[in-house]
Amino acid sequence: MDFLKHAKRLPVLDWNLTFFGAHEQKVGPEWVVPIEKHYAFECIFVLEGHEYVKIQDKTYTLSAGDFFLIPPEFPHQVWAGQILKYFCFHFDLDDPNLKVQLIQGISYYHPCNSELCKKITPHLTKLDSLIKDGSFDFNTKMIIQIELSKMLQSFYQSAVKRTHDASSTHVEYSRIMADYMKSQLTNQVLSYIKNGYAPVEKPIEVDDAIRKVGLSNGYGFRIFKQTYGISPREYLSKLKVNEAKKLLMKPSYSVADIGSALGYSGLANFSRQFKRWTGLSPNQFRVNASQKQ
Numbered sequence: 001m002d003f004l005k006h007a008k009r010l011p012v013l014d015w016n017l018t019f020f021g022a023h024e025q026k027v028g029p030e031w032v033v034p035i036e037k038h039y040a041f042e043c044i045f046v047l048e049g050h051e052y053v054k055i056q057d058k059t060y061t062l063s064a065g066d067f068f069l070i071p072p073e074f075p076h077q078v079w080a081g082q083i084l085k086y087f088c089f090h091f092d093l094d095d096p097n098l099k100v101q102l103i104q105g106i107s108y109y110h111p112c113n114s115e116l117c118k119k120i121t122p123h124l125t126k127l128d129s130l131i132k133d134g135s136f137d138f139n140t141k142m143i144i145q146i147e148l149s150k151m152l153q154s155f156y157q158s159a160v161k162r163t164h165d166a167s168s169t170h171v172e173y174s175r176i177m178a179d180y181m182k183s184q185l186t187n188q189v190l191s192y193i194k195n196g197y198a199p200v201e202k203p204i205e206v207d208d209a210i211r212k213v214g215l216s217n218g219y220g221f222r223i224f225k226q227t228y229g230i231s232p233r234e235y236l237s238k239l240k241v242n243e244a245k246k247l248l249m250k251p252s253y254s255v256a257d258i259g260s261a262l263g264y265s266g267l268a269n270f271s272r273q274f275k276r277w278t279g280l281s282p283n284q285f286r287v288n289a290s291q292k293q
Helices: 096-105 115-133 138-161 169-195 206-212 217-228 232-248 255-261 267-278 282-292
Strands: 017-027 032-036 041-055 058-063 067-070 076-093
Touching: 017 041, 017 115, 017 138, 041 115, 067 115, 076 115, 096 138, 096 169, 096 217, 115 138, 169 206, 169 217, 169 232, 169 255, 206 217, 206 232, 217 232, 232 255, 232 267, 232 282, 255 267, 255 282, 267 282
Parallel strands: none
Antiparallel strands: 017 076, 032 076, 041 058, 041 067, 041 076
16 A cells, blocks of 8 residues: 555755855955866955956956856856955856756856845855854854855856756756766765665766767767856766765775775775865765764
């Protein structure tokens, strides 16, 4: 008998949301940051004075109360006016649908009187106030999670409003590829954890995701990078490092088991790749993580 035959369900949540690099700083006119790009979204909130941001060959002037969102992998440069006090942080998420919508549907610059900036300013102010508190415990982490989630909800609503015909075919293909890689990797890891051995099927590969949408490798790589700002291989690597970090936080799984769950043929291969990703060996990461808990 199916006891849940008439049950109504909520969706399963399986995504990583990362918040990092948050800081507040007051600087003078000599402050210039060289051209750079990040793998995550960068958020800039001006508290006093002016900040200049050059991106895509256009320069924006930010004043107090203005907000600027820089998408992943977009080269940019920032510098100060005569006086500048700003709050900045980065965030990243591995939900392919939302990531595409944010990259495609939200403009960079949001002046203080814009609808989106008015919505998110209370959350930005709350996050900035945590720096002054100085005590970072579980409660602080939960507040960060809540405030960032509320901001993401506002970003999503703004992006949906602006959804243009750019649910164009190449964006949809890219989304399907990203979804496929994420779901296949999740199934691969869960299968290993549940059964205690690597699945019979070969580990997930980028080529499988491109074949899923019936494209040539070259074209699939190109449109994926246009949509997400990184190649499909880099995207799959980010998914793997997120899974590895989650599993390394659980002492019950050996490093060798984690490497096998992620599809690596040996402990040395996994350890070498993890160090490329993070600068730490899996064991060093595990020790550091346990000390922070």
